[in-house]
Amino acid sequence: MKNLTIPLYSRVSLNRDFPEYRLGEGDIATFIDIVPDPEGLEEGYILEVFNALGESIDVVTVPKSAVSPLRSNEILSVRSR
Numbered sequence: 135m136k137n138l139t140i141p142l143y144s145r146v147s148l149n150r151d152f153p154e155y156r157l158g159e160g161d162i163a164t165f166i167d168i169v170p171d172p173e174g175l176e177e178g179y180i181l182e183v184f185n186a187l188g189e190s191i192d193v194v195t196v197p198k199s200a201v202s203p204l205r206s207n208e209i210l211s212v213r214s215r
Contacts, residue, residue: 140165146181146201147208155194156215157183162204169195186212 140146146165151158163181170177176197183192 140179140201140203142166145204146179147204148196148200149202150200152194152196152200155183155192157192157194158213160211162210163194165201166193168198185215191215 142165144165145162148157148159148161148163157163161183163183165179166182167180168177169180176199178195179198179201180193180195181201182190183194185191
């Protein structure tokens with residue numbers, strides 16, 4: 135999965151929790167930009183997070199490895215933040 139290219143502005147899911155952002159595994163966000171790692175270890179992905187009504191609620195940066203593309207066999211769900 136490390137070489138997987140996700141197109142900009144795609145909806146993606148988190149594959150781990152980020153308590154500092156109050157986000158959890160399975161949460162959906164939109165991939166909006168890439169941040170290079172100054173040490174060359176792992177790029178960061180800038181994600182915009184929306185609520186269930188489509189309102190932007192946060193912009194966060196996570197490691198590339200923490201993001202997965204959405205798949206056709208997945209079902210979306212909601213939770214309270």
